[in-house]
Amino acid sequence: MTRNTTERTGRRTVLKATSGAGLLALAGCIGTPDDDNGDDDVYEIGMVDSLTGSLADFGERNQRAVELALDDVNEVGVNGRELDIIVEDSESESQGGVAAAQKLVNQDGVPFLIGAVGSGVSLSIYESVIQDTDVVQLSQNSTGLGLTDFPGLLRMSPSGRTQSVALADIIAEDGYDEVAVTYINDEFGESLYDAFAEAYDGDIVYESSHDGEQASYGSLVSEMNGSGTEAWLCITYQQEFSTMVTNMFESGYEPQLYGADSNRGDTVLANTPEGSMNGMKLVEPAAPEDQENYQAFAADFEAEFGESPTAWSAFAYDCVVTAALSIQAADEFTGTALGEVVRDVTRPEGEEAFTYEEAHAILDDGGTPDDVDYQGVSGPIDFDENGDPRGSLVVFEVQDHDYVSIEFRES
Structure with missing residues (x-):
């Protein structure tokens, strides 16, 4: 299951800084099926992360995990296309997070938003930008108990x-x-x-x-x-x-x-x-350190970045993979369609898959979202009715x- 680091480095989608306050973009352009101005070879989603501010240590490791996840996803593909992510900086503050999410949803038109780190930031994004829309929001690192009160706001990390x-x-x-x-x-x-x-x-x-x-x-x-x-x-x-x-x-x-x-x-x-x-x-x-897919992820992370990942890095990685599987499983690239399948691809009723490649193969072979149970590098996910996952x-x-x-x- 361990990947060849040298080969993967050559495939890497470059994380690059662009003009504008706190914006990072993963190279690529919008690629929805109905977007005449987009690239038909690319699906594009958004991410709000803590690139600066008091939670920047989390954001740095998140971005490294996102790079690895995109490598793994794009090596296989999503419905024959690539996945790209626009990453905006929340500055670890609610106001910055809301502004970042508004840009991603209203200007870039992303149907799937990963974000954010801080619980207050995630809640502010949901209440100010996402609620009453069809956009899917999946927080990478928020543990605040208040998120449980909003079933439409999913999170990869367990409740605090x-x-x-x-x-x-x-x-x-x-x-x-x-x-x-x-x-x-x-x-x-x-x-x-x-x-x-x-x-x-x-x-x-x-x-x-x-x-x-x-x-x-x-x-x-x-x-x-x-x-x-x-x-x-x-x-x-x-x-x-x-x-x-x-x-x-x-x-x-x-x-x-x-x-x-x-x-x-x-x-x-x-x-x-x-x-x-x-x-x-x-x-x-906790990260599932005895799980083979986590060990492979950790080995790649250490080889690329010279440090061990954290459980938070694993959560960010799994957000990207879950988004990719949702796109692969959905009937169309819209928030409504993605929202209908995002929970299903991680439920225990399906066949256990420990990598994106394994889960993609089930779907590509005619399987439905219910046939897939993606077991993340952060451990079993299994979103409950409140959008909360399992955890240790x-x-x-x-x-x-x-x-x-x-x-x-x-x-």
Whole structure:
């Protein structure tokens, strides 16, 4: 199943910067069957990603996974055509995400939109741009609980409720019957905090929301320290958490730290003092490392980019493959037709397929969407009635200023 990296590099669709704020485009042009100005050899969809801003670490790995996915899809083809993606930058903000989605839907006319990373951004896009249209939206990385309330908004990453419950369990298992909590003042932070508060059997002796992108969180961490508890849970983003940790370290505070997926990243390690987070535990969606298709994906990713992928990269890869399979399975290249099949190509009633090539072969041989059960590199997908997938979790501990996987948990 492992692909030849040298051959694949030669096939690569080039990711290139274009003029305009934050726009990246994967080379190609619009290719809908009914578009007289388009290229009949190309299907074009859209993607809103965090290319800049507080979630840019996620966006960078997403784009690398998108490159690999497009290589794999276009080596086989989609109804004899190629798939291209226009990628717009949300700047990790709701306003930027809505503007990007409006451009993709209203100007480019894409029937399928992958996006976004931040939960608040995905929800804003759906409510402001996608809702009441026939465009399909599939978020690559959003875990906020609020997405479950919008069945028309699909996501590849599991709900953050599973992380909140796991954190409540881990803090209790570590012997802490009280905790201080701070959370980012948006849908992601509020929803994960609410789920944690519901699941945690101990006492929350301090809780406070915080705004993003502050120069200092000194007052906040001082209040958390004043609560008298040793266990601190921070539900926030990488940039904000880096500042908090630095404030803690400079003040001489040494709490037992806990966090969610958005706390972890190279940005945090680079922007915090050595030893400032040792012993911290974090929970995030897990990649199926024992699955052969994930191993092949990880090997390709490491060979091309010199680093290991994350589960978030795998989610982005599977978004592209799911979109391609939906196009292959649909009667026409419209949002309505794609919406009718996007859930079906990942359901367990069909024949398990672990690569795009395997799933495409089933459809190309006369199979229906119900005959395909695409098993993603991120694991089984199986969108439920709320647009949420299945998933499992990995627990990381910070050791010697690095993240070490210490446990897997079923969600």
